[in-house]
Amino acid sequence: MTINRRDFIKASAGAAGVAAVGNLAGCATYYSGNYAPKVVVVGAGFGGSTFAKYMKAWYPKAQVTVIEPNDHFTSCPFSNTVLAGINTMADIELPYSHISKLVDAWVKDTVTAIDNKKQTVTTAGGKTFAYDRLVLAGGIELLFDKVQGYDAEAQKTVKHAWKASADQTGALRKQLEEMPDGGTFVMSVPKAPYRCPPGPYERASMVASYFKKAKPKSKIIVLDGNPDIASKKGLFLAAWKKHFGYGTDNSMIDYRPNNMPRAVDAKKMMVGTEFDDVKGDVINVVPPMRAAAITGMAGVRTGNDGTWCPVSYQTFESTVVPNIHILGDSALTNFPKSGSVANNTGKMCAYALSEMFNGRPVDPAPVVTNTCYSGTGMGTAFHVATVFRWDGEKKAMVPPKDANGVSGEESELEMAYMESWAANVWADTLALPADYKFTAKG
């Protein structure tokens, strides 16, 4: 029986934690390509699953453990179509059965503690995992206590549907189905930065498309904490004008900027802003948010007054705690908090780590893209697309000239592309086979 490689590496591991943070030039003998590091991934969303897949593909010797509490993936992108009645929950629920076979361990559990000195992660199920590298891909934590009255009791009936699930998205759809014609749907938008900048405006469009067909006397009030539409403004306004009477007396959508919800009364069905109390038959309040709770446990949530996690663009490693990487929505970057970005930052991190594990310098000038589609609910869609390149002078990720912009107009062609993008990003993220039958439509 040969010496267990892991124990041999562990014996020399003292230098790893310190050496890994900065310049690796002196570590060539240690990271020799035979290194089999323990990489623990918390969260199997767009970021975590994609990271796990590409980490194994690009450095197979990495021992990858994924810890995820849900037993299947539910997609936030396309979840607004469930509210519209275009798709059902089943169309946006996808299996973990393929991606879970590509990693060394898949643990259905919730992380309850992280010790960033001992480099261990502990779960509700009582297990402890040691890591050489920890990848936190937990998304967002919703701050219900920032909205007065949004307690556990209120949350039973007032849905946010900002983490897609049967209990959130499915329940909100049911509330909309049960609303009588002529009723009012009150929804809110938190102050930027928040997960999915165009999401709320797409939600208003999707619900409007449902009302137009099924309950045309109904109204939608959008209480926006921002001073203006935060994403794809021209395209959403054009869609609202074209399809839903925006700008006329018959507008289905009543859009109110600078109207952040400060309180919710679930019994009286009211949302309180600093101006007035707005009554609704269905109310949907998305509270302010910050990086996932696990990032607080790890001590890496130190940016913007303790709300998001500062990272290096080259490696996505925390700038405050070594050996912890943060992907997707939790990271403090100038990237929009989109599923596409989470998917691609998963790849950026896997790329950087595979270079480091091979004893090579990381790419000093990464390039990463974002493409994000929004649907109108009326069979059309539009996008925003950006290529971010590392600018050594500005020390930031900046789009080159002409590498950032939105659609000229909504179109059915773009809806076909949006459906294709969804199938492809889900296949890419979850390692779904070529013959997987997607059922979601635009």
Next chain:
Amino acid sequence: MKKSLAVTLLLAGALGTVASAHADPRARFIAANCSYCHGPDGHSRGAVPSLAGLEAKYFVDQMKAFKDGSRPATVMKKHAAGYTEAEYEMMAKYFAAIK
């Protein structure tokens, strides 16, 4: 030991390509950026075209045409504008090698 061999084989099946195993790391990372629209390893489902197996010169010509607008597109002009011609060549070589 057995499990990681099985995992490697599954991976080879799932990713299905020699290109991934031996490609220049930067090339395969840049190419991987395309997956969320063009499918993993450039095998697309639906309306967005596949990139796997495209002839390299054709790939480079299309990216140039997207960049200068001579091939009209909804989203590709932005992506083409984000990369250099040397990167087009790098991507083209990567995708051409995929079956």
